[in-house]
Amino acid sequence: MTDLTVRRARREDVTALVALIAADQLGAGRETPDDPAPYLAAFAAIDADPNQYLAVAELNGEPIGTLQLTYLPGLSHRGGWRAQIEAVRIAEAHRGSGLGSALIEWAIGRARERGCRMVQLTSNATRDDAHRFYTRLGFVPSHVGFKLPL
Template sequence: MEQKLEFRIATEQDLGQIVAMLADDILGSKRERYEQPLPESYLKAFQAIKDDPNNELVVAVDGNKVIGVQQITFTPYITHQGGWRATIEGVRTSSSVRSKGVGTKLIKWAIQRAKERGCHLIQLTTDKKRDDALRFYKHLGFQATHEGLKMKL
């Protein structure tokens, strides 16, 4: 089946499908709460992203079905002569379309968007437990050039 893939900024009506995708994953199932109605925290986060001109929550849609999502944050830096960089987070595709090219198209879309915004660099992180995701990003040209650290608060 050929998909008619479209990329667009997410709307509040997409939020249920987005959270369902995030929760449909071995790691996501431990941290997300997909229930109806959605917890208020998701609505607040969506509104904050929507109101921030340097954040974009992007969905891949096939017809009226959301089959992919990613958040892109554009950040100005003093380093690199005041350059901008893009950070991709929260990438997920629907389990029904995995390994069918949707993720590749989603990330390539983000790379193009970063270029349009004048970014000199695009970065992302993936959990070290996600071996398939790490291979996927390396295949697309991302390199593990830095060691990332996080602290839960």
């Protein structure tokens, strides 16, 4: 695992990152990696926002994982910032190797560096393996989430 590096995504990474997102049961049904335009537009907005960090996890120079870290200001928790982790993906061939844990630990470290008071994430209700993974890392299920598609 010593060869794992995490860095800010670049425009040329978008195709590989979208492939990671589309390579699971949920992503396969909602992503269209053959049309890069919406992903490149989203990347431009993410990259321009100082409160967003789209991460690429590389092993020996190959992108094997990603996550998006968003820094959120708020009035609650005495005006404390929080970090939101989204879109965590590790290539299937590398799952169970400890690389996902290393990527999440990296994100927690970044949140601490930014002075965040907490790290939060959501996970689709059908992702039982992911729920066990996050619990092992110390995350506690604390809220019920709701979504309204527009």
